Amino acid sequence: MPILGEMAKQKADAVLFLGDNIYADTHDMKVMREKYATLAKNTDFQALQQHAPIFAVWDDHDYGLNDAGADYPQRVQAQKEFLDFWGIEKDSPRRTREGIYDSVILGPEGKRVQILLLDTRYFRSTLKKSAERRVGGPYIPDSDPAKTILGETQWQWLEGELKKSAEVRIIATGIQCVPSDAGQETWANLPRERQRLFDLISKAKASGAFIVSGDRHWSEFSMTDENVDYPIYDFTSSSFNQIHPRGTPTDNQYRISDSTYHKENYGVIQIDWEKDDPIVEVQIRDINSKIQLRNTLKLSELQARSN
Incomplete structure (x- = not known):
């Protein structure tokens, strides 16, 4: 994983791991533990750990099984393995509650960045499948009000x-949120939950929010201004070293990047606080740290309506 060593050279203030951090794909916690141990021994990963604090969420493969949700029978044990590997303190609330969600605020007043780490696996209901498989997979939207992504306890916590x-809020989710459904796992498969997230941002008058996601094995930028208080951006960065053999992105009516990027990559978020209207720039960099995609926002564009 040489890209992790390249990331270490950047000496970031913080690093987000967005899931599929290992490919456990097992019911056997011994196997999962061994795969975490392999990552821990990787010298590029060690270099990254030494240069920046890492905040992590999981997706399906480090959760336990491909596309798994609340029906994964080892989810309690998998949570312990996740928390142990990432060195979460023994007195952390994450040790006593269901799910690995968490939040942290970095920086001084006036330059505060809130990182919201969402768990989109532990509570997620079974997704609806179609008999016809699309490019991205078998899943189709389901408006069943009983189905959930975050679970009611996590929703209340998030509110x-x-x-x-906070001035800036980075919402980290393993699966994409803004992109339209095209067969793959996405928040759009449970559209009521997706809209609930957007409504909650508006209700809380939470300014400065945007989403970062992974999972797709390519990078792209998406945005929606439909039924939201201000435009919601979803910056997808994926993956470190697992290049998708198909190489074809799924349809996405909300894609705003001129292209997608399919080789090894990582995302960079830079905030220029010195401007009267602070600038947030999101980049996708390749294995040599060359910028492949870029999007720049003024913080004033991410402000909740006053009324």
């Missing part, structure tokens, strides 16, 4: 977190 004071 409280969004009310905290």
Whole structure:
């Protein structure tokens, strides 16, 4: 994983791992533990750990099984393995509650960045499948009000977190949120949950929010201004070293990047606080740190309506 060594050279203030951090794909916790141990021994990963604090969520493959949700029978044990590997403190709330979601605020007043780490696996309901497989997979939207992505306890927690004071909010989710459904796992498969997230941002008057996601084995930028308080961006960066053999992106009516990028890559978020209207720039960099995609936002564009 040489890209992790390249990332270490950047000496970031923080690093986000967005899931599929290992490919466990097992019911056997011994196998999962061994795969975490392999990652821990990787010298590029060690270099990255030494240069920046890492905040992590999981996706399906480090959760336990491909496309798994609340029906994964080893989810309690997998949570312990996740928390142990990432060195989460023994007195952390993540040790006593279901799910690995968490939040942290970095930086001084006036330059605060809130990182919201969502768990889109532990509580997620079974997805609806179509008999006809599309490019991205078999899944289709399901408006069943009983189905959930975050689970009610995590939703209540998130509402409280969004009310905290911060200038920028980075919402980290393993699966994409803004992109349209095209067969793959995405928030769009449970559209009521997707809209609930957007409504919650508006209700909490939570300014400065955007989404970062992974999973897809390519990078792209998406945005929606439909039924939201201000435009919601979803910056997808994927993956470190697992190049998709198909190489074809799924349809996405919300894609705003001129292209997608399919080789090894990582995302960079830079915030220029010195401007009167702070600038947030999101980049996708390749294995040599060359910029392949770029999007620049003014913080004033991510402001909740006052009324």
